[in-house]
Amino acid sequence: MTEDRTITLVVVDDQATVREALAVMLGLAEDVAVVATATNGAEAVEAAGLHHPDVLLMDLNMPVMDGVEATGRIHRAEQDTAILVLTTFDDDESILAALHAGASGYLTKEADRATILHAVRTAAQGQAVLAPEVQRRLLTLASRATPAAPPNDLGVALTAREREILGLIGEGLRNREIAAKLVISEATVKTHINNLFAKADLHSRADAVRYALRNQRSGPEYQR
CATH class of the missing domain: 3.40.50.2300 (Response regulator)
Structure with missing residues (x-):
């Protein structure tokens, strides 16, 4: 809209x-x-x-x-x-x-x-x-994730930086906040987001949050 x-x-x-x-x-x-x-x-x-x-x-x-x-x-x-x-x-x-x-x-x-x-x-x-309380719970769950988690069903490979940004999107951070946290420009953040969205066939940040939860720290999407 x-x-x-x-x-x-x-x-x-x-x-x-x-x-x-x-x-x-x-x-x-x-x-x-x-x-x-x-x-x-x-x-x-x-x-x-x-x-x-x-x-x-x-x-x-x-x-x-x-x-x-x-x-x-x-x-x-x-x-x-x-x-x-x-x-x-x-x-x-x-x-x-x-x-x-x-x-x-x-x-x-x-x-x-x-x-x-x-x-x-x-x-x-x-x-x-x-x-905020939901974000805290999701962060706790992510910290408990192990290599035994289900593999990614999309079979895509994200770079280390794309993986990092995906995790921050999952925490609810906006582009400006991600840029400040990673000490990079907002334009660079947007480029990484566009790349990971294209790789994983994501269409919104809500899709990215669900994708991050489904593939917590495991599977081929975390390959460099």
């Missing part, structure tokens, strides 16, 4: 008070239009197919169909819809399941309006959005 276009949003939560509060709260923003709400994953899939929203705000623990399964179905069918998880759960299993299913971001319900609204706007631009 372009930056000056209204972001269409679907809000999914089985708790009526939460769902309605989110819809009203986010709908007050001038650049956000809540086009539908849903009470479970099955309704979310239906709403996504009907409205093709820019962003879908997804709860995880719901009846009929949970948020992880719904995320997977929507991600496969609606490639242009960014799925942003908003849930009370921040355990490793829930985080990884949602991201592997295709979620573009993961927030907990402790997030305030400004944080959620920023996340919606960021997700709409194809960027990954991770709550």
Whole structure:
């Protein structure tokens, strides 16, 4: 979507008070239009197919169909819809399941309006959005990764620098922050990102985050 276009949003939560509060709260923003709400994953899939929203705000623990399964179905069918998880759960299993299913971001319900609204706007631009506590958990998981992890299914080889930048994207850093951390220019960072995106057939930073999680420190993508 372009930056000056209204972001269409679907809000999914089985708790009526939460769902309605989110819809009203986010709908007050001038650049956000809540086009539908849903009470479970099955309704979310239906709403996504009907409205093709820019962003879908997804709860995880719901009846009929949970948020992880719904995320997977929507991600496969609606490639242009960014799925942003908003849930009370921040355990490793829930985080990884949602991201592997295709979620573009993961927030907990402790997030305030400004944080959620920023996340919606960021997700709409194809960027990954991770709550600080989620980033910490992912870093912990990455530090525990061993050579026994599953090999990369894409069979591509990244350079050491591309691998390093991919890891920093997985941590949620922007280009400017990556450049500062690695003491290189932002233009150089963009060049490396373009190269690794082309090699791994990635189309957004959200894709890169999922790719980094799926191939933590193992497989042929880490060959020099």
